[in-house]
C-alpha cells in the first residue's frame with residue numbers, strides 16, 4: 203500500500219504536531235524539525251564540529267561544544283518556525299540520533315567532561331586491544347561475538363572506556379570517588395538536557411548500547427563478564443532503555459526546556475528506520491564519513507561467519523521485541539574525499555569537484571585506492587591495515603586517483619554485500635542508499651556497476667534524522683511506525699551497466715590491493731607487553747648451559763607444559779646442549795621465568811613494581827599510582843613476577859569501589875593456554891625440526907619482538 207504524505211492525518215486546526223530531532227554526527231550537529239507523519243524536513247539548522255587530532259590515529263571532539271552547538275542549532279531552527287506559522291509549543295517531543303561508539307567520561311557532580319570525547323574512528327586503543335586479546339583463547343578477536351555481536355576492535359566503546367581508565371588520572375580519581383559516568387554521545391546529551399548534575403538521567407538505548415562491546419544481545423543488559431574483562435564498573439554505565447518511550451523532559455533552561463524526549467537511535471539504525479527497511483530482509487547503505495550497510499534480520503540474531511557484526515536495529519517500546527540487524531561497517535568512505543582535499547590538495551571542494559574531475563576519465567586506469575587510514579573494518583577487521591594507492595603508472599593523473607577513491611567506497615560495499623550474501627544465503631536484490639555522499643551521481647552509477655544490483659537513492663540524504671523522528675513521534679502517539687512501514691517515497695534508481703566478467707575482474711584486482719594494505723602498521727611494543735607475551739617472555743632461558751645437569755639424551759620429542767611440542771634433531775647435539783634442552787622442556791614456565799629482569803626495588807616496593815606492563819596498564823588497579831590511598835593497595839603473597847604472570851589477575855571493584863583481586867579459574871575454555879604445535883604471535887613456528895643449540899637464539903628473537911626490554 204502506498205500512503206502519500208498528503209494523506210497523513212493532521213492535527214485539529216490544520217496544524218500538525220512537530221517532532222524535533224537532534225542529530226549529532228561525526229562532523230556536524232543538526233537540529234531538524236518535522237511535521238508528524240510527514241517525511242520532509244520542515245526546518246533544520248546545522249553547525250560544523252571541531253575535530254581535534256592530537257596524535258596520529260587519534261580523533262577527539264569537545265563534549266561541551268556538542269552541547270553548545272545543539273542549543274544554538276535548536277534556537278536557529280525554532281526561529282525559522284514562526285515564518286511558517288508554527289511556534290516552539292508545537293514541538294511535542296524530541297528524538298536523538300548520534301554518531302555511535304564515540305565515548306565520553308564525565309563527573310556526575312560537576313558535569314564536566316574528564317577528557318575530550320574519543321571518536322569512534324580513533325585508534326589509540328590499538329594496544330588496549332592487544333592487552334585484552336592476550337586474555338582470550340587463541341587471541342580470538344571474535345571470542346565474544348556470540349555474546350555481544352562484535353569483534354574486539356578499537357572501534358567499540360569498551361576499549362575507549364578501558365583506555366580512559368588506564369590513562370587519565372581524572373577518570374581514575376572520579377571512579378574511586380564514585381563520580382564517574384561513562385556514556386556514548388546520546389547519554390551525554392540526554393544527561394545534560396535533563397538537568398545534568400541536578401538530576402540528569404543517565405540512560406542510553408539498545409542500539410547505542412549494542413555498540414559498546416559490553417551489552418549482552420540476549421538480555422539487552424550490561425554483561426557482567428564483559429564489564430569485568432574491560433574493567434568498566436556497571437555503576438558508571440547508563441541504564442539501557444528501548445529506542446521509543448518517554449524517558450523524561452528537557453530541564454536545562456534552554457529553548458527546548460520542558461519538551462519530552464521519547465526516541466533514541468544510533469544514526470545508522472536510525473537511517474534503517476528512515477529508509478523504511480523495517481521488515482526482515484531489507485537493507486540500506488548510508489554514505490557519510492564512513493559507510494554503514496545494515497540488513498534487517500527481524501527478531502533473529504544472525505551470527506555472521508563472514509566478518510559482519512550483529513547489532514540491535516531498534517526496539518520500539520519497553521515491551522516490544524528487539525529487532526536485530528547484520529551490519530557491515532566501513533571506516534572510510536566520504537572521509538577519503540576529505541583526505542584528497544585536505545592532505546593531497548587534489549580537489550578544492552568535495553561536492554563540486556569530486557564528481558566533475560573523476561568524470562573526466564572513463565576508468566581509474568587500473569589504479570586502486572584502499573583508504574585503510576585507521577585499519578579496515580568489516581569484513582576484514584584488520585587494525586594493522588593502512589592506506590595504499592597502487593597501480594600507478596607514468597600516465598596516472600589526479601583524475602584517476604579521485605575516481606579510484608570513489609570506486610573504493612563501492613568495492614568496500616561489495617565486500618560487505620558478498621559477506622552478507624554468504625551469511626544470509628540470499629543475495630540482496632537492490633540497495634537502498636542515503637547519506638550526503640549519495641548526491642554524487644557518478645558514485646551511485648559506479649556503485650550499481652560494481653555490485654551488479656540496482657541502487658535506489660532516497661529522496662532526502664538525511665534518513666538518520668527522519669528515523670528517530672518517527673520513533674520519537676511513535677511513542678507519544680503522533681507518528682505511527684506501523685503506518686510508516688507502508689509508506690512509499692519516490693527514489694532515483696541507478697541500474698548496472700557492466701557485465702559480470704568486467705565487474706568481477708575489477709573486484710579481483712581490488713582484493714589484491716586489499717591484500718597489499720594488510721599488516722602495514724605495527725603496535726608500539728612497550729604497550730603490547732601483554733599477559734600472554736609475558737608468559738612467553740618468561741620462558742626465555744638466560745642461564746649458561748653448564749649449570750644444568752645432564753639428562754636423558756635419547757628423548758627427541760617433548761611436551762612443554764603439557765601442550766607445546768618441540769621436535770629435536772638429537773644427531774647433532776653435544777651433551778651440554780642436550781641437558782639444557784631437557785631442562786627447558788621439563789621445567790615449568792614458572793621456573794624459566796626467573797630470567798625476567800627485575801628492577802631495583804623502590805622505597806615503597808611491592809613485587810608489582812617489577813614489570814612495565816603492570817605499571818603502565820594496571821597501576822591504579824593495583825593501588826600503585828600516586829592518587830591511590832594506601833589502604834587501597836592490594837597485597838598478595840606472591841614473591842616473584844612469574845607468579846603474577848601465572849595468576850594473570852583481574853581487578854574488580856566492590857560496592858565501595860575498593861579493588862578486589864580476582865584470580866580467574868583456569869579452564870581451557872576460559873583462559874588462554876598454549877596449545878601445540880605452536881605458532882608464536884610473531885609467526886615463528888616451534889613445531890618444526892630445529893637444532894637444539896638454536897633454541898636460545900630463537901627464544902631471544904621472540905622475546906625481543908615482544909618487548910622493549912633487552913636480554914642480557
Ligand SMILES: Nc1ncnc2c1ncn2[C@@H]1O[C@H](COP(=O)(O)OP(=O)(O)O)[C@@H](O)[C@H]1O
Nearest residue numbers: 227228229490491536537539540553638639642
Ligand atoms: N558529492 C560528494 N561526493 C563525494 N563525497 C562527498 C560528497 N558530499 C559529501 N561527501 C563526503 O561525505 C562526507 C559527508 O558526510 P556527512 O554527512 O557530513 O557526515 P558525518 O556525519 O559522517 O560527518 C564528507 O566526508 C564528504 O567528504
Ligand SMILES: O=P(O)(O)OC[C@H](O)CO
Nearest residue numbers: 227228301302490491492
Ligand atoms: O556520524 P557518521 O555518519 O559518520 O556515523 C558514524 C557512525 O555512527 C559510527 O559507527
